[in-house]
Amino acid sequence: MASASPASGEDSLIARYFRPIATDPGAFDLGDDAAVLKADGCEIVVTTDAIVEGVHFLGSDPPDTVGRKALRVNLSDLAAKGAAPAGFVLTLALRKVDDAWLKSFAHALGEDAACFNCPLLGGDTVSTPGPLMISITAFGRVPVGKMVHRSGAKPGDRVMVTGTIGDAALGLAILRGGNVADAAVADAAVRNLLIGRYRVPQPRNMLASAVRDHASAAMDVSDGLAGDLAKLCAASGVSAVIDLESIPLSAAASDLVSRRIVGIETLIAGGDDYEVLCTVPDDRVEAFAEAARRAGGQATSIGMVVAGASAPKFIDGQGAELALERLSYSHF
């Protein structure tokens, strides 16, 4: 991303909307061909996630929520890897220059960049005849060798998850209508809370150092708890047994489950939670939960890592295993 006179449309767009939020000295006011990221003696953790209109967000979603979501899905990866945010670059593919949309998008993105201490370093803006797409590559810093992997889970470790699971899937269901539509969630405040969880994830970056200090393996829940846990187990060469009744649900989600409007499988196979899923050695569970609390979050034990190569089992209150038709979202 670079901007300089003679101003083209692209340069002018960058100067108007993105230069004001690129406050890090390594961004060179977006006036060069590249940015500089200082390692400060750490290793750089790199993650990249794109969101596409109609796939990861809806064309009707407000632009400020789209900006926040684009960055936060990447921040969530950094949190799960135990890394402190260090900055990001942005690729924006636009059909046209919609000033009102861009102004709101960039302003919200800048607010989140400041709030999460993750400055905009550069980017690229291209035209496309297709849907709006935002691709972000985010950087974090960890002490050398300390990134938390998917692959460290050991039999006997507890399976833990932050926050609550399934709210974003319910928010998306409300936006799409159907059986979780307005009639089932009569309270507008509750509807908005669930929709907000879909549109604006709450990445758990405050818990990153607790994850780094205590977790044997971690990843964020983006495609659904069931599928993501299966991936973590496969990467670690283990299996897991999950107690469905231990999975932390919001009051709104609990209410919908108890009224049988949705089943628990909808919540654990839905996506967009952006919570941290991790495994913690048994003797560190209390310390991890306490560190999470001190950081303003919550971490709940939902089951146990076991030896084996089978898919994780989800056990209900009667001791029966839940049959899952699909584990999570896949693009293809």
Place this chain on the structure above:
Amino acid sequence: MASASPASGEDSLIARYFRPIATDPGAFDLGDDAAVLKADGCEIVVTTDAIVEGVHFLGSDPPDTVGRKALRVNLSDLAAKGAAPAGFVLTLALRKVDDAWLKSFAHALGEDAACFNCPLLGGDTVSTPGPLMISITAFGRVPVGKMVHRSGAKPGDRVMVTGTIGDAALGLAILRGGNVADAAVADAAVRNLLIGRYRVPQPRNMLASAVRDHASAAMDVSDGLAGDLAKLCAASGVSAVIDLESIPLSAAASDLVSRRIVGIETLIAGGDDYEVLCTVPDDRVEAFAEAARRAGGQATSIGMVVAGASAPKFIDGQGAELALERLSYSHF
């Protein structure tokens, strides 16, 4: 980018095509949520460039050339900044999984990653109803504080450019038909050479250390020499006077200009050259040119940096200034 059983379509795609080329230990076999990039005491230079079907490449371009171009446009930025390639992440937005296309694309990308010592570290694969889009964020290493900026040009410096200018614009013109179509370039080998310059840029990474040692300012020529020089001058607060007859042209381009099939303005306002444009203090010009030769390249002096804020002037053999209708490509 992460791949693990239970294999979804997306995971399987990554395992088949991209895991084999992700050989760097920091990529963790694409089996985690993030990669690790070691700084090795350097600063990390970050650049990002996306290419969109129908905008930056043609739907009819062979997939291996698309893979090479996607990486090379980023490698070119690293070269111009004086940075040694360190790795890249890839975001791929696909309409569908076309195995033959992906196999060829990934194989060529892997060859280039090995050849340029720039390993694949991670990425994201998403579905889109729109055109194919490839967004790459590439990383380089420079000694602390040594990235070459756009902004260091001083009056009296020479303006220098590597390789030859305008071939890619001619290649695109041939692919599009029109006045530079087959009839004007009768020799198929010459046509293929020009088309190859459009489809597969030759980034000047071998010259990166020469640029870092000698240039006062640099950028790569991606949107057209005239426009990119104007940007470099604006960033440096200077102007420039360019001798049109000094601009290095290939034999094919010289021939088309001398036959008046294209004007020089087509060559200097066209894009996709991916040569390094830099300014070099007068007393270092010989050393820079010699270092470029030793590295297997060529660097040609095309003019002089002068004081002032006006757009660079392009002077022909009769001492007249060339009037340019447009300086370079802009997306909006």
